[in-house]
Amino acid sequence: MHVSSIPHLNFIWLVTASLVAGVMNAMAGGGSFLSFPAMLGMGVLPVQANATNTVALWPGQLTSLATLRGDVTRSLLLPVGITCVLGGVTGAEVLLHTGQTTFLHMIPWLILGGTLIFGISGRLSQWLRSRSEHVGERPIPALPLMASLFPVCFYIGYFGAGGGFLVMTILALFGMEDMHKLNAMKVFAALSSNFCAIVTFIVTGNIEWRYCVVSMAFAALGGWLGARLAKRVPGEVLRGIVVATGLVIAAYFFWRQSHTA
Template sequence: MNLSAIPHLHFIWLVAASAIAGVMNAMAGGGSFISFPAMLGMGVPPVEANATNTVALWPGQLASLAALHRDVRRDLLPIVGFTCVIGGVTGAETLLHTEQKTFLHMIPWLILGGTLLFGISGPVSRWLRRRAAYHTGERSIPPFQLMLALFPVCFYIGYFGAGGGFLVMTILALFGMDDMHRLNAMKVFAALASNFCAIVTFILKGAIIWHYCLASMVFAAAGGWFGAKFAKRVPGHILRGVVVVTGCVIAGYFFWRQAHTA
């Protein structure tokens, strides 16, 4: 069967990839590994594809936070939110000032880097659980030190983002947050806030391809809500393995394409 003969095949894959990305972001992260290449497949230039993909996935993150809001540490919201504003805007501005060709060459390295983060997330998650077994209660976190540690992560989320949520979890754990549900909720909040600031920047600069964005947005939101509801029912190591394999395959494809188009 010739798949290229199917009408609107790329668009069908775009909306399917958006739904899958929404589920993945809610349950473990890494949804951009699926949705960003699908956006590129529509013929959107790399920088605009990344900006459009960021906007499209944001409602899914909002739906996930709505499902996880009870686990958010409200005492950390002001400092984390402030850092997300600064980092998200700075990262988005840097992206918009990156040449299309330069960003295209960076894509496989960015995806591979995000994949490696997921590759080490298993051992780190087990370390977090061991910490949780020996600590009880919530400890205070120094705000200035937390802001300095989170800023480069929020910058990265505003610039590209894949794997950034896991970095947020790791940093918060190093500062003493032990509860996995709280870590996951704060991960979603930080990604949501950083991406929102990036989105405002992208919209003001006219970097969004809206007819693809809106279609992708609806399915990503549905996937985000579904994924958040069922996040505790799927073994984490299974989903993490799927994310890592997917990221490696996609990064390998972009490396191969660059080698054959150079």
């Protein structure tokens, strides 16, 4: 018997995937790797599944940020927030007016590249800092940061799976080393970009609310649990989780492409 014929199996998978996705997004990102396919499994069309999944995961990001708010770098909230608004709205609009095929082919390369860069960014940042004449952390310039983050925020508004890795990669390359600060800013950037995207999705009527509400409740619970767990995990362990999860996500999308070509 095929698994899809088992009563309520897809619904159980949607609940489980939403809970785990909330935990993943709070700790390392990449929760859409689970929740987006689960939404597709409910028979929702791809664009609407992506829009619904974005709305469903947003409360989990909100509960995560509430738990991680002490690690947020307040001096970066304004430039990152502005970039998220611009990128999130633009990405959502493009999603609703174009097909996903071309961009889906870019996703595994984008996530793989971001993961590898993130893996070496800690040591690279330390090396650059050791050659600097400044003592302590250097201030991050707002305009270069905004220019670098805009494509990532656009991507989060458009599709979003693995976008958190890219946010942390950008911030790490600009010299932010503390893993917990990186994680908190990643959650803030994803939260802001997705908020702008979900307003667009809701206004245009692209949400399947019957599945969204269920997924939303369990993703919020997962986000709260994941944020509490993330604060207890050493920074290097969390960095390893980020890299490992990124490689798994990239491998999944490469596999998916090879089987749909």
